[in-house]
Amino acid sequence: MKAPPFDGKRALLAALVLVLLGLFLYVALRSGPLARIPVTTARVQEASIHPVRFGIGTVEARQIHRIGPTLTGRLLQLDAEVGDSVRAGQVLGEMDPVDLDDRIQAQEAALSRARVLAQESRIRQDRAEVQLRRYETLLKASAISEETTSDKRHELKLARSALQAATRDIERLRAELAALRAQRRNLALVSPIDGFVLTRDADPGTTLMAGQAVVQVIAPGTLWIDARFDQAGSAGLSEGLAVRIVLRSRGLEPVEGRVARVEPVADAITEELLAKIAFDTPPAPPPALGELAETTVELPATPPGPVIPNAAIHQQDGRPGVWRIEDGRPVFAPIRVGAADVRGMVQVLDGLRAGDLVVVHSASPLTVRSRIRATGPAPQGPAA
Known part of the structure; x- marks a missing residue:
C-alpha cells in the first residue's frame, strides 16, 4: 500500500497540543491543586524554658501621708505646690491661731504671778519657822505662855499649806501652758518624711475640719x-x-x-x-x-526537654498538636504542652522527641494527603 502523504499542519497542531499539555501539567504540579505545598520546618530542640x-x-x-489640722480652723498660709520636694520636718503651711497666741501670753503671765506668790509663801513659811523656834525657846524658859506658842505653830501650818497650794497652782499652769504651746505647734503643717507633694487639697482662707487633708506627701x-x-x-x-x-x-x-x-x-x-x-x-x-x-x-527555668515554636501548634478536634514530617509526608501528632517563654518557644510534655521535624508555617492548610516541599528552616530564638 501507498503511505499517506505527510501532513505538516496536523503535525504542527499535535506538537502544539503536546506543549500545551506539558505546560498544563507543569503548572498543575508547581502551583495548582496538585502542587507541593511549601512549608518551613523546625527540629524539636532539647532545651529549658524560662516561663513568663x-x-x-x-x-x-504604699503609704500616703495626708497632712492636715488636728482641730477645726482656717488655713492661714500654704507654701507647698504639687510636685515640690520636701524634707522631713519642713513646715508646709500654718493654720490661723485666732486667739491662741493671746491665751499663751496670758497663761505665761499667770504662771509668772503664781511663781511670785509661791516665792512669797516660801518666805512666809521660812519666817514662821524662825518665829516658831524662837517662841519654843522662850516657852522652855517660861517667858511666854503655851497659847502664844500654839498660835505660831498654827501660823507655820497655814504658811506651809499656802506654799503647797501655790506649788500645785504652778504645776497646773505649767501643764496648761504646755498644752497651749503644743496646740500652737500643731497649727503648723509639717512634712513627716522626705518626699514630694502629691496633691494640694485646700487653699489659704479655707475653713477645714479636724483631720481633713491639706496636702498629701509620698516618698x-x-x-x-x-x-x-x-x-x-x-x-x-x-x-x-x-x-x-x-x-x-x-x-x-x-x-x-x-x-x-x-x-x-x-x-x-x-x-x-x-x-x-x-x-x-x-x-x-x-x-x-x-x-x-x-x-x-x-519564673525559674524548667528542666531540659523538647521545645518547639509556638507557631507550629495547631488545634484539631479540640486537641493541640503539630504536623510532624515522616518519610516526607505530614502526620498530625497530638501533643501535651507546658510552659512558654518570651521567645515564643513552648515546652512539649508528651508527643514529641528531640530531633523530630515539625512544620512551623505552611502556604495552605495541611492534610494527611498533602504533598509538601520544604523551603527551609523557620527562624528560632537561641536555645535557653
Missing part, C-alpha cells in the same frame, strides 16, 4: 505596681521573682523590679490574681500615681 507571666497594673504608693521609695495577672496562668507566681516593668510614659525603656507580695485574695469577677511589684531602684523622676505599667515576671 504577663500582668498589667498601675503605679501606687519615691514607697512607689510600687499594683499588678493583675490572669488566674489561669498565674501558677508559680511568688514573692521575690524578678520582674521587667515597662511604664507607659517611658516607652520601651524597662525598669527592673521584684514581686514584693502576692495578695491572698483574688478578684472573683475579673478572674485575676493581685500582686505588688516593687522597684529595685525608684525611677527618676518618679512616675505619676495611676500610670499604667506592663509587668513581665520570669
Whole structure:
C-alpha cells in the first residue's frame, strides 16, 4: 500500500497540543491543586524554658501621708505646690491661731504671778519657822505662855499649806501652758518624711475640719505596681521573682523590679490574681500615681526537654498538636504542652522527641494527603 502523504499542519497542531499539555501539567504540579505545598520546618530542640507571666497594673504608693489640722480652723498660709520636694520636718503651711497666741501670753503671765506668790509663801513659811523656834525657846524658859506658842505653830501650818497650794497652782499652769504651746505647734503643717507633694487639697482662707487633708506627701521609695495577672496562668507566681516593668510614659525603656507580695485574695469577677511589684531602684523622676505599667515576671527555668515554636501548634478536634514530617509526608501528632517563654518557644510534655521535624508555617492548610516541599528552616530564638 501507498503511505499517506505527510501532513505538516496536523503535525504542527499535535506538537502544539503536546506543549500545551506539558505546560498544563507543569503548572498543575508547581502551583495548582496538585502542587507541593511549601512549608518551613523546625527540629524539636532539647532545651529549658524560662516561663513568663504577663500582668498589667498601675503605679501606687504604699503609704500616703495626708497632712492636715488636728482641730477645726482656717488655713492661714500654704507654701507647698504639687510636685515640690520636701524634707522631713519642713513646715508646709500654718493654720490661723485666732486667739491662741493671746491665751499663751496670758497663761505665761499667770504662771509668772503664781511663781511670785509661791516665792512669797516660801518666805512666809521660812519666817514662821524662825518665829516658831524662837517662841519654843522662850516657852522652855517660861517667858511666854503655851497659847502664844500654839498660835505660831498654827501660823507655820497655814504658811506651809499656802506654799503647797501655790506649788500645785504652778504645776497646773505649767501643764496648761504646755498644752497651749503644743496646740500652737500643731497649727503648723509639717512634712513627716522626705518626699514630694502629691496633691494640694485646700487653699489659704479655707475653713477645714479636724483631720481633713491639706496636702498629701509620698516618698519615691514607697512607689510600687499594683499588678493583675490572669488566674489561669498565674501558677508559680511568688514573692521575690524578678520582674521587667515597662511604664507607659517611658516607652520601651524597662525598669527592673521584684514581686514584693502576692495578695491572698483574688478578684472573683475579673478572674485575676493581685500582686505588688516593687522597684529595685525608684525611677527618676518618679512616675505619676495611676500610670499604667506592663509587668513581665520570669519564673525559674524548667528542666531540659523538647521545645518547639509556638507557631507550629495547631488545634484539631479540640486537641493541640503539630504536623510532624515522616518519610516526607505530614502526620498530625497530638501533643501535651507546658510552659512558654518570651521567645515564643513552648515546652512539649508528651508527643514529641528531640530531633523530630515539625512544620512551623505552611502556604495552605495541611492534610494527611498533602504533598509538601520544604523551603527551609523557620527562624528560632537561641536555645535557653
